[in-house]
Amino acid sequence: MTTLLSLQTDYPLQKLNSFGIDAYAQEFLSIDNIAQLHALRANAALASMPKLILGGGSNLVLSDRVPGLVVKISLMGKEVLSEDDEHVYVRAEAGENWHAFVRWTLEQGYGGLENLSLIPGTVGAAPIQNIGAYGLEMQDVFHSLDAFDLSTGEVLTMRKAACRFAYRDSIFKHDYKDKMVILGIVFALPKKWIPKLDYADVARYLADKEIASPTPLDVSNAVIAIRQSKLPDPAVIGNAGSFFKNPIVSATLRDELLHSYPKMVSYPQPGGDYKLAAGWLIEECGWKGKSLGSAGVYEKQALVLVNLGCATGVEVRRLAQQIQRDVQKKFAVRLEVEPVFV
Structure with missing residues (x-):
């Protein structure tokens, strides 16, 4: 595990924000392990700079030049942790692509995240916004997360109550904004899966496909098709x-x-x-x-x-x-x- 900090000045951010704004970071670091976060804290000049913690850049509108230090979180990995009578517990690191992770859980045979298919961004950004779509919010299947405190160097495990989730909101948009780095998240996926078909578009899609008893994958495919019909691909627009x-x-x-x-x-x-x-x-x-x-x-x-x-x-x-x-x-x-x- 390397602790080398590769600091880059006037780093282009156009490809790191989904709006495609031609912006530059005054200083830029990519972080792919916790040791680098400790090294960042140990560097007095970097530690004192104002910081922007960057995930997938899908929930940002950047100025032309972002002052201070932009820290790109690139921690990768996903795994099935354990299970009990009611849930299967899966973990993903913060740098994982959100949609790819959702599809991975479905490939493992676990439902629960399918209504959140095709939402852009990374896993680590999901709790910040408490992302939601088609009758489901991330907090509905959230178990816990690990976060790195940039002021103390501690790694905290936070359960749902500590995160203060609300509609498109959490403590990470307020008290902990750019002070805590989310490292990884554990989700509790239900063993007794029940499809959430509250939204008419989803029910209509499944009816048109003559799918009377949808699987989690069917619901995911419906959500993907609906989103693609209504929303532009950030890679294109x-x-x-x-x-x-x-x-x-x-x-x-x-x-x-x-x-x-x-x-x-x-x-x-x-x-x-x-x-x-x-x-x-x-x-x-x-x-x-x-x-x-x-x-x-x-x-x-x-x-x-x-x-x-x-x-x-x-x-x-x-x-x-x-x-x-x-x-x-x-x-x-x-x-x-x-x-x-x-």
Whole structure:
């Protein structure tokens, strides 16, 4: 195991962020083992620099030059750990590609992650955002994670409560932002698997394929097909996936809006609130397929902002802010951005 730190200056990040923004890191390190993290802490100059912990770069909008130290987490490995009467426990290191890991679990015969197929990014980024799709959130199958504390050098094992998971949120976006490096995650996959078919698109796909009793692989294939039909491939069109969170509103506001917009999509939430479809709100404001400069709204899905060729972080922010203003004005609903602006 090498502890060599190969520091690189003015390192290009265009291929390390899914939006494809032509940005540079002031200083850059790639980390593939814990010994290198200890060496990083021991280097006073590096330890004192502001840091950006980088996974797959799928939830970021970068500035043209990222100040400080960008630390790319490249820890690799996955394995089946153990099982009990109810679960099989599998672990993946933080640098593993998320979708490849999901498909690997299915190849081993374990269901549980299939609704999260084709979400871009790495395993280590999944808890930060508490990624979710088609009726499933990562926290639903989460068991624990190991994280490296950059201030103390300790490796902490954290269970669900300590991570403070919420809708597209966790403690790693707040108190521990760029202070903790997620090393690996353990998932508890159910032995008694029950398909989650709450979303009409998934149920419709399976019905069209005449699949009455779907397997986890069938559900995964359905999710992949649906996502590919709606969302652009970052390798072809730069994007960060869903750009805005689906807003949660009171039942009173939802009822008022539904009176004026009877086709508005909403989903009941625990406690009596409702979740609205941000993409629908944006489309109703006329933004689908429109652009400002080189940043645009995807023509097939208004929830996705795209890089039309040479977009800068400033252009993406300007477009997002204009959409927020328009949705606020028309619906009295505030949209919250999912990606992090750096």
